[in-house]
Amino acid sequence: MSERTAEAVRGRYHHGDLREALISASTELVLARGAENFSLADACRLAGVSTAAPYKHFRDRNEVLEIVIQRGFTRMSDEGDVAVAGAGPGTFDAMIALNTHYVDFALENQSLFRLMFGQNPELKTVEPVLKCGQECFGRVVAHFADYCRAQRIAEDPQAICLRVWTFIHGLACLKMDEDYDAVSPGLDYHALLIDTLPLLLKDRAA
Amino acid sequence: MSERTAEAVRGRYHHGDLREALISASTELVLARGAENFSLADACRLAGVSTAAPYKHFRDRNEVLEIVIQRGFTRMSDEGDVAVAGAGPGTFDAMIALNTHYVDFALENQSLFRLMFGQNPELKTVEPVLKCGQECFGRVVAHFADYCRAQRIAEDPQAICLRVWTFIHGLACLKMDEDYDAVSPGLDYHALLIDTLPLLLKDRAA
DNA sequence: CTAACTTAGTTAGATGCTCTAACTTCAAGC
DNA sequence: GCTTGAAGTTAGAGCATCTAACTAAGTTAG
Secondary structure (H helix, E strand, C coil), X not given: CCCCCHHHHCCCCCCCCHHHHHHHHHHHHHHHHCHHHCCHHHHHHHHCCCCCHHHHCCCCHHHHHHHHHHHHHHHHHHHHHHXXXXXXXXXXXXXXXXXXXXXXXXXXXXXXXXXXXXXXXXXXXXXXXXXXXXXXXXXHHHHHHHHHHHHCCCCCHHHHHHHHHHHHHHHHHHXXXXXXXXXXXXXXHHHHHHHHHHHHHCCCCC | CCCCCHHHHCXXXXXXXXXXXXXXHHHHHHHHHCHHHCCHHHHHHHHCCCCCHHHHCCCCHHHHHHHHHHHHHHHHHHHHHHHHHHHCCCCHHHHHHHHHHHHHHHHHCHHHHHHHCCCCHHHHCCHHHHHHHHHHHHHHHHHHHHHHHHXXXXXXXXXXXHHHHHHHHHHHHHXXXXXXXXXXXXXXXXXXXXXXXXXXXXXXXX
């Protein structure tokens, strides 16, 4: 079953794993052309099936996008963990690495990031997506907790995390949406991150 | 010409001011149901014309949305000026008022705010929208400059403005998109704003 | 004042999307 | 081998954007 490759499947009546094929085709299309230009019909053509086929596997078009969002959150978290591990958990460098990664992820996966946050608010109201976002946040808070413990910072890690997330999310959005470029061309957003992070961590050394 | 009211126009072959009617119908629809559920055909029905009529006044559907965005930026700026004037230009209170207004505007006009920032990136690439956003930013920087002058702060007002905007934009987005609620139910985002603003202004009193 | 032109509507229709209904193929279990 | 159900198919309804061709009404020139 699992050794049936895409090659072997081609030309058959039954696809083999259409569900996964549609999710990955949809992810590719969203990344390439943006969710606002996404059509499930295009994903079907990529997967080589008729435009009615998805409805054997998904409630509707939105369910596909909901799953794309969940995969996006999971991947972002995984990469964030790697970034922290590389910089050394509990260090200031880890905080830089984690937050830099957030911005980098947004810039490298703009259309996906937009979809994950607010582009289509309805998609975020369903339980699995909510849960996925919560889990993602939990993993970030854990890194902040490590930092607070190592640096003997008394303030609640989640409170610090929310303050920093707010800034970094704004940074990612404004850079991604080219609002900085419209208003202050050539702005060094990485420097803005590095300079502001200590203020938000209330780092004494700042 | 201008004394021809909507009443007087009803039933006539020529609408009178279809262009404005479609812009305001579209604005209403965006605010009510979100840009992701907007259809120009609905706006036509609201205005009482055929679905082909808009094409005498606009390039395409996107041009209507571009104008909705521009009006949104202008209104946001106007209201921001009023907020500052009320609190007293140059004061810390004015900074609070201006930034609080930004968040309030986002929350009270969620669908419009989303459209103004990133929901459909293509809409923001055209010249008039870019110019409108720049003008809006310029008016905000002017308020920061007043503050710096009055408080004898040496740092470049635009640099401070960019730092604060970044935070406040993140706050508006995360609150609007219910990301705070998913992750930290009942978070007092207004307190978060008030507490963090001094850190970002590098206010000595903080 | 009227004829010609222009502006701003109309209807009709091409094309494309989502989703449903009804049919068909194929794999698996008994 | 037969039956059954899962996973495809085609056909089509309903709605959207946008174009083309037509028409009504307002404007201007002679």
